[in-house]
Amino acid sequence: MRTEKNRLRVAVLLAAALSLPGIAQAEDPPYKVVDGNKVDTRTLDGWRTWRALACERCHGPQQQGMVGPSLIDALKRLSREEFNKTVLEGRPEKGMPNFNGSEQVTKNLDGLYGFLKGRSDGAIKPGRLEELKE
Amino acid sequence: MSGISTQIKLPIALALACLPGLALANADVAKLTKDPNNWAMQAGDFANQRYSELKQINKDNVKNLRPAWTFSTGVLRGHEGGPLVIGNTLYVHSPFPNKVFSIDLETQKINWKYEPKQDPSVIPVMCCDTVNRGVAYAEGKIFLQQADTNLVALDAKTGKELWKVKNGDPKAGGTNTNAPHVFKDKVFTGISGGEFGVRGYIAAYNISDGKLAWKGYSMGPDSEMLMDPDKTMTWTDGKMAPVGKDSSLKTWQGDQWKIGGGTTWGWYSYDPALNLMYYGSGNPSTWNPTQRPGDNKWSMTLWARDVDTGKVAWVYQMTPHDEWDYDGVNEVILADIDVKGKKTPALVHFDRNGFGYTLNRKTGELLVAEKFDPKVNWATHVDMKTGRPKVDPKFATSKHTAADRGPDINSKGICPAALGTKDQQPAAFNPKNGKFYVPTNHVCMDYEPFKVEYTAGQPYVGATLSMYPAPGSHGGMGNFIVWNAGTGKIEQTKAEKFSVWSGPVVTAGGIACYGTLEGHFKCVDADNINKELYKFKTPSGIIGNVATWSHKGKQYMGVLSGIGGWAGIGMAAGLEKDTDGLGAVGGYRDLKNYTELGGVMTVFSLP
Numbered sequence: 001m002r003t004e005k006n007r008l009r010v011a012v013l014l015a016a017a018l019s020l021p022g023i024a025q026a027e028d029p030p031y032k033v034v035d036g037n038k039v040d041t042r043t044l045d046g047w048r049t050w051r052a053l054a055c056e057r058c059h060g061p062q063q064q065g066m067v068g069p070s071l072i073d074a075l076k077r078l079s080r081e082e083f084n085k086t087v088l089e090g091r092p093e094k095g096m097p098n099f100n101g102s103e104q105v106t107k108n109l110d111g112l113y114g115f116l117k118g119r120s121d122g123a124i125k126p127g128r129l130e131e132l133k134e
Numbered sequence: 135m136s137g138i139s140t141q142i143k144l145p146i147a148l149a150l151a152c153l154p155g156l157a158l159a160n161a162d163v164a165k166l167t168k169d170p171n172n173w174a175m176q177a178g179d180f181a182n183q184r185y186s187e188l189k190q191i192n193k194d195n196v197k198n199l200r201p202a203w204t205f206s207t208g209v210l211r212g213h214e215g216g217p218l219v220i221g222n223t224l225y226v227h228s229p230f231p232n233k234v235f236s237i238d239l240e241t242q243k244i245n246w247k248y249e250p251k252q253d254p255s256v257i258p259v260m261c262c263d264t265v266n267r268g269v270a271y272a273e274g275k276i277f278l279q280q281a282d283t284n285l286v287a288l289d290a291k292t293g294k295e296l297w298k299v300k301n302g303d304p305k306a307g308g309t310n311t312n313a314p315h316v317f318k319d320k321v322f323t324g325i326s327g328g329e330f331g332v333r334g335y336i337a338a339y340n341i342s343d344g345k346l347a348w349k350g351y352s353m354g355p356d357s358e359m360l361m362d363p364d365k366t367m368t369w370t371d372g373k374m375a376p377v378g379k380d381s382s383l384k385t386w387q388g389d390q391w392k393i394g395g396g397t398t399w400g401w402y403s404y405d406p407a408l409n410l411m412y413y414g415s416g417n418p419s420t421w422n423p424t425q426r427p428g429d430n431k432w433s434m435t436l437w438a439r440d441v442d443t444g445k446v447a448w449v450y451q452m453t454p455h456d457e458w459d460y461d462g463v464n465e466v467i468l469a470d471i472d473v474k475g476k477k478t479p480a481l482v483h484f485d486r487n488g489f490g491y492t493l494n495r496k497t498g499e500l501l502v503a504e505k506f507d508p509k510v511n512w513a514t515h516v517d518m519k520t521g522r523p524k525v526d527p528k529f530a531t532s533k534h535t536a537a538d539r540g541p542d543i544n545s546k547g548i549c550p551a552a553l554g555t556k557d558q559q560p561a562a563f564n565p566k567n568g569k570f571y572v573p574t575n576h577v578c579m580d581y582e583p584f585k586v587e588y589t590a591g592q593p594y595v596g597a598t599l600s601m602y603p604a605p606g607s608h609g610g611m612g613n614f615i616v617w618n619a620g621t622g623k624i625e626q627t628k629a630e631k632f633s634v635w636s637g638p639v640v641t642a643g644g645i646a647c648y649g650t651l652e653g654h655f656k657c658v659d660a661d662n663i664n665k666e667l668y669k670f671k672t673p674s675g676i677i678g679n680v681a682t683w684s685h686k687g688k689q690y691m692g693v694l695s696g697i698g699g700w701a702g703i704g705m706a707a708g709l710e711k712d713t714d715g716l717g718a719v720g721g722y723r724d725l726k727n728y729t730e731l732g733g734v735m736t737v738f739s740l741p
Contacts, residue, residue, distance in 0.1 A: 052586050054329070054593040061600065067263060090258060097258035102592045128582075
């Protein structure tokens with residue numbers, strides 16, 4: 001019985017590891033953060049992009065969601081491809097603009113993803129960010 | 135004029151001079167608004183007074199009020215504005231997709247419904263709420279100002295589209311939320327998009343065919359603003375003086391005026407005797423003031439324009455070089471009142487910046503400018519000689535005002551917050567006592583500007599805000615007040631848990647009725663507003679304005695509920711930093727304990 005159970009656990013873990021690319025990413029998150037508010041340059045530019053495009057007007061100052069959905073939740077669900085598509089092409093019928101017309105967004109898409117992923121993971125704290133001196 | 139001799143010409147000219155309005159096309163609206171059985175304009179009349187002579191419902195019997203019927207618009211999102219009633223028919227609108235319903239008051243049956251097809255890509259540009267503030271009526275036509283900037287005239291009998299004209303460019307961030315207004319033979323509209331770098335304007339279209347009659351911008355060359363440098367006047371050193379050449383261009387760096395904001399999405403008023411229309415222009419773009427040195431004229435300005443030509447009679451800028459988004463679009467109420475002991479043809483305006491202004495509406499002279507919330511702190515006072523606010527550098531956000539302020543510096547504890555001591559929710563005037571009944575916000579903020587670059591059609595905001603209930607007060611986010619515009623004094627205050635985001639109606643029955651964000655429809659004693667005489671919980675939070683009318687001898691009151699708009703959204707921002715302790719009273723989170731989305735009109739009457 002006991003062995004059976006262990007075997008099952010291993011199988012579940014293996015299956016999870018194989019089917020969830022997120023686990024691989026967890027080892028190598030798309031952002032660097034220290035003390036919750038010091039981040040790498042790319043992530044800092046991502047936060048600046050978030051701020052400049054006034055994303056908080058819909059998604060809330062803490063990304064918690066208001067008229068727009070919570071990005072804390074959404075970034076746990078969305079694949080990187082889905083994230084890119086949503087930001088660049090928008091979901092106009094739901095009120096999400098297409099930001100492919102903004103150079104700041106197209107240039108800093110990786111950083112924006114990193115910033116939001118960090119918020120979603122709870123690793124980056126809400127509010128103002130600073131540059132991480134490496 | 136050939137064929138008419140000078141002998142007859144003179145008497146005709148005299149007759150026209152004596153009867154302004156009456157001899158012209160739109161005597162219709164003037165007549166309809168004089169009959170208190172109708173509610174023929176969004177504010178009930180040309181003067182924006184929101185007052186009704188009806189008194190069947192009065193302070194003695196209002197306690198017996200009860201819902202008579204209700205109507206769902208089938209739309210979520212914020213329901214601002216209110217219904218119109220003309221004779222046997224009620225017209226009511228919805229937020230995007232901007233449906234219009236004609237309802238038979240006898241049977242409450244829908245006569246017709248109009249639902250425009252609009253490009254959904256306009257929704258995000260309206261971020262974050264898709265409100266609409268109602269329709270206008272004149273001469274058998276209903277006018278709808280759609281979100282996508284199309285202004286449409288419908289046959290009031292059938293709902294059939296009669297004409298349609300495009301008023302702006304959503305691709306460049308221009309949208310519409312305002313109600314159209316009919317004065318004389320024209321329908322007036324403005325534009326939204328101050329957060330997208332849209333340059334504001336007022337446009338007048340002929341009600342007959344939708345042809346553009348004139349268009350006057352808020353900023354730019356004199357010719358585009360329809361200003362005459364020698365004849366357009368403004369308050370200068372304690373008296374009225376001509377604005378002079380390039381009065382706007384001189385106050386902007388380079389071409390910045392082209393994306394300068396000053397949008398025009400408020401309520402307009404009209405004085406038939408003076409042939410002038412009045413409104414306020416909004417905030418300059420961007421919200422980062424360091425980026426746009428100068429007074430940024432004529433953003434944040436009260437305007438008086440000739441209705442026929444658009445020519446500017448006078449202007450008064452309330453907040454030069456705005457540093458707080460104190461968007462000056464709020465309504466201008468026209469009333470003849472005692473100002474410092476003198477009967478005055480006045481206009482009264484409760485600005486977002488927290489000052490209540492009284493001007494002579496004929497000349498544009500500044501008479502009174504006082505705080506209508508004692509917590510207002512960004513300016514100590516308005517200098518009555520220069521007409522300029524004395525800014526407290528502690529609460530500045532611009533490098534040009536205080537050397538220690540500017541981009542990436544957080545200025546804290548500024549009152550009021552960007553949504554103002556009052557936003558678009560219109561106030562009412564009670565001619566019985568000469569006082570104003572004002573729905574207000576009691577909210578302060580931290581404001582951190584940052585540098586932004588302009589891209590057409592993309593947000594051009596440039597500041598991060600954190601809002602919270604006014605510290606050191608009753609903990610609530612709103613007040614309902616009675617204001618004496620002759621002395622500039624608050625005479626009564628009724629504290630409210632949330633911002634009062636609903637335009638009241640005051641009646642000859644001695645009551646003032648308004649809605650709250652929790653969803654209560656309330657009637658209070660007009661003599662003592664702390665005496666709550668009636669309260670009913672509607673299906674959702676109220677950001678709509680109250681209307682009253684009478685049908686077959688019975689008086690009704692109606693209001694839209696349906697939470698949303700900046701009231702809903704703005705409150706959310708109030709919780710940014712639960713830790714900073716300034717006002718963690720629960721704000722928006724608390725609002726969720728009272729209400730959910732959903733548009734319903736509730737109509738009340740006595741049993």
